[in-house]
Amino acid sequence: GERLLDVKNLVTSFRTADGTLQAVRDVSFHVDKGETLCIVGESGCGKSITSLSVMRLLPSNGSIESGEILLNGEPLQNLSNEQMRKIRGNRLSMIFQEPMTALNPVLTIGYQLREPLMLHHKVSKAEASKQGIELLRQVGIPNPEKRLNQYPHELSGGMRQRVMIAMALSCHPSLLIADEPTTALDVTIQAQILDLIKDLKEKLNMGVLMITHDMGVVAEVADRVMVMYAGKKIEEGPVEEIFTNPSHPYTLGLLHSVPNVDDPEFELEPIPGNMPGLNEQISGCRFHPRCKFAMDKCKVTEPPNFKVSNGHSAMCWLNEKEAEKDESSGRVTV
Ligand code: SF4
Numbered sequence: 001g002e003r004l005l006d007v008k009n010l011v012t013s014f015r016t017a018d019g020t021l022q023a024v025r026d027v028s029f030h031v032d033k034g035e036t037l038c039i040v041g042e043s044g045c046g047k048s049i050t051s052l053s054v055m056r057l058l059p060s061n062g063s064i065e066s067g068e069i070l071l072n073g074e075p076l077q078n079l080s081n082e083q084m085r086k087i088r089g090n091r092l093s094m095i096f097q098e099p100m101t102a103l104n105p106v107l108t109i110g111y112q113l114r115e116p117l118m119l120h121h122k123v124s125k126a127e128a129s130k131q132g133i134e135l136l137r138q139v140g141i142p143n144p145e146k147r148l149n150q151y152p153h154e155l156s157g158g159m160r161q162r163v164m165i166a167m168a169l170s171c172h173p174s175l176l177i178a179d180e181p182t183t184a185l186d187v188t189i190q191a192q193i194l195d196l197i198k199d200l201k202e203k204l205n206m207g208v209l210m211i212t213h214d215m216g217v218v219a220e221v222a223d224r225v226m227v228m229y230a231g232k233k234i235e236e237g238p239v240e241e242i243f244t245n246p247s248h249p250y251t252l253g254l255l256h257s258v259p260n261v262d263d264p265e266f267e268l269e270p271i272p273g274n275m276p277g278l279n280e281q282i283s284g285c286r287f288h289p290r291c292k293f294a295m296d297k298c299k300v301t302e303p304p305n306f307k308v309s310n311g312h313s314a315m316c317w318l319n320e321k322e323a324e325k326d327e328s329s330g331r332v333t334v
Pocket residue numbers: 248249250285286287288291292293294295298303315316317318
């Protein structure tokens with residue numbers, strides 16, 4: 001597919017009482033047109049900060065220290081705040097976990113749908129209402145005409161998330177960023193919303209960047225997966241590869257911390273310990289204090305990214321031998 005988003009060597013840091021701390025450490029990835037990249041990891045791994053860096057919506061003590069963010073080949077970090085606001089209203093859209101915080105409780109759904117349409121597309125109120133109804137229909141909301149006059153609290157959680165998606169789509173984004181969009185919803189509604197996002201991606205040929213902690217969500221929507229741990233990309237690959245040949249113990253741990261309904265023999269095995277805080281110094285591989293495969297060198301030297309197969313790489317010493325074999329058979333080690 002055509003390259004939509006290119007993030008190169010992103011470093012994002014926060015000024016805190018403990019000094020400047022890095023939340024995203026030299027992370028590179030891309031999203032093509034018509035594909036979904038899932039960024040997965042436990043809370044605190046840097047996945048949300050990565051997406052907020054792309055949107056340039058970091059909290060005020062956060063900033064991009066270095067790296068490049070390109071949208072359709074155009075570097076975003078040189079744009080003024082005003083130009084960036086335009087891009088957010090047009091080519092980039094974001095949906096969040098809790099639509100209640102993103103929707104204004106005192107304004108009707110209709111008002112909130114019309115506003116951006118009238119502002120960005122310079123259409124009349126009547127035309128904006130018409131387009132609003134069409135958008136609500138597109139995201140599967142029944143009786144859309146009636147919904148325009150309702151307030152957010154009159155809708156269920158699932159319906160509110162659909163309204164949020166309708167609002168995000170109103171600007172015809174080429175890239176939709178979704179940060180845990182279904183975490184607050186019950187399982188049935190979650191599946192419906194994920195289906196909707198998948199459908200819309202295909203129909204509109206959008207790129208989707210999905211942030212989640214849930215391997216079940218990854219299995220449902222991802223084309224490719226990037227696993228983050230303690231601010232770093234530790235594994236990346238096509239979704240089938242990540243599920244059938246996970247090559248970093250942390251990825252394996254994530255896979256074993258969700259129940260597998262298809263496999264009765266499957267044993268749940270949560271990852272012991274916690275994600276290190278931003279201010280924690282850890283030598284060598286940052287996962288070694290939690291890793292049951294840790295070797296002596298893991299505690300001393302941080303592993304590079306080893307190529308596992310085409311488009312699949314993992315930052316773990318366990319892949320070193322494989323990678324060497326690859327080299328002797330003429331393949332390149334990354
Ligand atoms: Fe575990 Fe070592 Fe691999 Fe790190 S490099 S994940 S400690 S085996």
